[in-house]
Every structure is written in structure tokens, then in C-alpha cells.
Amino acid sequence: MASFNKYRAGGSFRLADIKPGATPFKEGSRSEQLAQLDALALQLDVLQNLLHAEGSRKLLLVLQGMDTSGKDGTIRWVFSRTSPLGVRVAAFKAPSLDELAHDYLWRCHAVVPRSGEIMVWNRSHYEDVLVTAVEGWIDKKELQRRYAQINDFERLLSETGTVIVKCMLHISKDVQRARLQERIDTPGKHWKFALGDLDARKKWDDYQNAYEKALGATSTRHAPWYVIPSDSKTHRNLMVARLLIKTLQDMKLKEPPADPGLKGLIVE
């Protein structure tokens, strides 16, 4: 199995060095891969239960990626065996008027994970250093200030018991074209398509550039970014599942100790 380190963003990191079509965490036949994914999802359920039992720490998974990169699909498959009791999803869309009336981290802070919980952010505060940068809504100085604010915010979460994993689902421009075209050509999928998706696609290189800068500036020890080669959906799911399992294993979760006061207690 490959090492996650190679896919971890750092200061001098170049997004173009990671091929969206790579499949380093995919092995065996198609049916073996699906069986592996199911086994990983079940393993994640066991670890989530332990996180819940321990009841003190939290896990935050941030998912970012271009349209059709598979954020919804990743959530569906990686968490196909966990209970909604322990896994929550917050989806960040274009901010509402009320959200715009606050700082950009306000709506995120409102939905950080609770003790014992896994929280998944489907898009995140990173939209505020991606789309805003590409569209020129903020200047370079403000962008740098936001990187620092984000690092500070994530350090707060980390220092108060939240383990943070951030994944960029990395697809090629060709794969996006095929996936958007499929949505257009399938009447039953029209509701998943918005014409605005094509506008962002026209700025593909600007977005890749904005991602590279943002990931480089905010991949920290306490909140690392991983680039997930995602042209293959199965590879994407397997890699995210394995990364989460490794993260939870590294937390060395423990069941709370038995309560000696309950010994011999009889229920009447």
C-alpha cells in the first residue's frame, strides 16, 4: 500500500505533481475493491463507536473539490456502514444574507463536531479563499490574512480536542467534462446540474492555482491537507476510507473505564 505522506500538501507543494488518474490505494479486482470498501466502512463503524464511547474527542473531515469531484459520493460510500447517530454532514452552499452578515468562519464554527462525533463538511470555509480569490472579490493581502485566520481557527479546534483531516478530491478537466456531460445527457440527473457549473469550469486553471496556494498555506501539522486522486471513484473512496481509519487508529481511542461502584448492583 502507498504512503499517505506523498499526497499530503506542504509549503512547496505543487498540485500538478499529483495525477488525478493515479490509483495508489486501489488493489485487486473490481469485486475485491468493493469488498475492501465494505470492510473499511465496517471498520470505520467500529472506530466511530469507540470515538462515541470515549466521548471526549472529535473528528472533522473537510471535503473540497471541483464540481463532480465526488464529495457526495465519497460521503455516501465511506460512511455506508456508520450510524447517523455518530456521523453528521454539514453542506456549505452560497452564503445566506444572515451568514453574509457575519464573518466567514461564523457558520462553520456553528457546526463543528461535538464530543464523540464525526462531522463531515461538504465544502467549507475554504470556499472563502477559493471562489473569492478566483473571482477577485478579495485581494492578495486579504487572502493571506484569511489563510492565517483559518490556521488559527483550526488550531483552536485542534487544541480543544478535534482531530482535523482535510481532503481535496482531485479530478482532471477531462473527467469533469465527461461527468457534466453525463448529467446533461441524462434527463433524470438534470436536477443535479446548474448552468453556473460551466462558469467555474471555464476558470479551471485559476481554480487549480487557488487550490494549490490555499492547500500549501493551510496544510498544518494539526490540520493537514491530502490530495485524493479522484478520477477513479473507487480509488477516491478507498483512499479516503483508509485515511480516516488511519487517523482514528492514531488517536488510540479507549473505552471509558468500568465504574467500580456498579459492581454487584441488582436492578429490581
Next chain:
Amino acid sequence: MASFNKYRAGGSFRLADIKPGATPFKEGSRSEQLAQLDALALQLDVLQNLLHAEGSRKLLLVLQGMDTSGKDGTIRWVFSRTSPLGVRVAAFKAPSLDELAHDYLWRCHAVVPRSGEIMVWNRSHYEDVLVTAVEGWIDKKELQRRYAQINDFERLLSETGTVIVKCMLHISKDVQRARLQERIDTPGKHWKFALGDLDARKKWDDYQNAYEKALGATSTRHAPWYVIPSDSKTHRNLMVARLLIKTLQDMKLKEPPADPGLKGLIVE
């Protein structure tokens, strides 16, 4: 298969008429039952996707029951195949100071389902007509007023697109004894046990009475209560899953229509 109507609470309904040990929705061998449950969970996933695609209506499942009646287990198994993208759980515990500073429906209204979503309430506003009544914190007049307020609140939700299903997980006092004792006798389960659970158990008959009254007063056409015989965990899961599926089928969910404007569009 049995009819749900027999388990639906109504005005003259008597809780004692429904045996917690009954298994009207369980058929076949143990392995057949588990296969059925998995098939139902997958069917629920398909229906949930359709609810999401339709994007206008909502489903609210309210779960109530005595300690160890299996609210968590029901959520785990009934939603074992649905994505956390479309199913959310809100757990209501003893109210916080901030919650107590508001009316008792405030914290519930904050977490009603969004369009296209299934929301599960693990306990609910019904605690405010159960524990409060048993402990004598509110008098009969206030209790009647709350029943009416709850019916009004649920009518609002119903009239604005939320389909409501309420389930009381009905167990016998003996089964609760065995389940509490098991938690006590299993050191690894001590974290699930609170000595306060025994206090509520001492008031078993008062709680049964409070449930009977509350269910009778608030089982409406737009928000019916069902009593789920739950001594058998498998029966409980099968019955709740079937009830939800029937509810979603009765909604006659439809995929949104295709967008004729997308015909022939080519992604570049």
C-alpha cells in the same frame, strides 16, 4: 403482514392493549429476518434519494420510549444503508440553561428537517409532557395546554411540507430489567448506564400512564403515533423500517422533471 392501524394510537386507545412482546411484523427464520431488514434498509435508501431529488417535502421521525427501549439501535439498523447526507439525527437530552430560557418547542423547531431530508428525533418535545407530568413539574391544566400546543406545532410542520411519523418503542418492565442488568454486569457498557435510569424505572406505571395520555391526545391525522412492540429488537427494527417505507411510498415521491433547456448542450 399485519396492519399498522392496529398499532396506531387514538383517542380511546389503551397502551396495555398492545403487548410489548408481540411480533406481528416479524416472519421467517432469524437469517431471513436479517436479510429482510437489510433489504428494507436498502429500499429506504432509494426512497430517501427520491425525497432528496424531489427536494420539497420533508420526513420527521419521532422516537420515544423508556430507557433501553432501543432508540439508538433502531436508528442504527433502520438507517444502516442510508447516507448521512440525507438523514440527520437530533438527540434531545435534559435541556441546557439556554434551552430552558426559551419555550420548550424552541429547541425542536431549530432542528426540523430541511426540504428533501429525513430527520430523526431521538427523544423530543414529548419529554415535556412525559417526565414533567410524572414528576409533577406541571399541573393538569398546563399538560392539556401543551398537548394542544404540540398539535398546533405539528400541524404547522405538516402544512408546510413535513410528513410526521411518531413511534413509541414499547418494552415490558421485565425486558428493561434484563437490559439494565446487562449494562451493569458488562464493564464495557458502564458508560451507557446512569443511576438516574433506575429512578425512572421506579415510576414505571406513572410513565406508562403518561405515555398513554400523551399518545391519545396527540395522535392526529397529520402526525400519528404508532406503538412499536419492542421486546424483540428485530421486530422493532422491521416494523419501524416497514412503517417508514410505507409512509414514503404513500408520499408518491417524484423525480423533478427534465430541463428541456439542457437538450443538446455540449460541455467544452
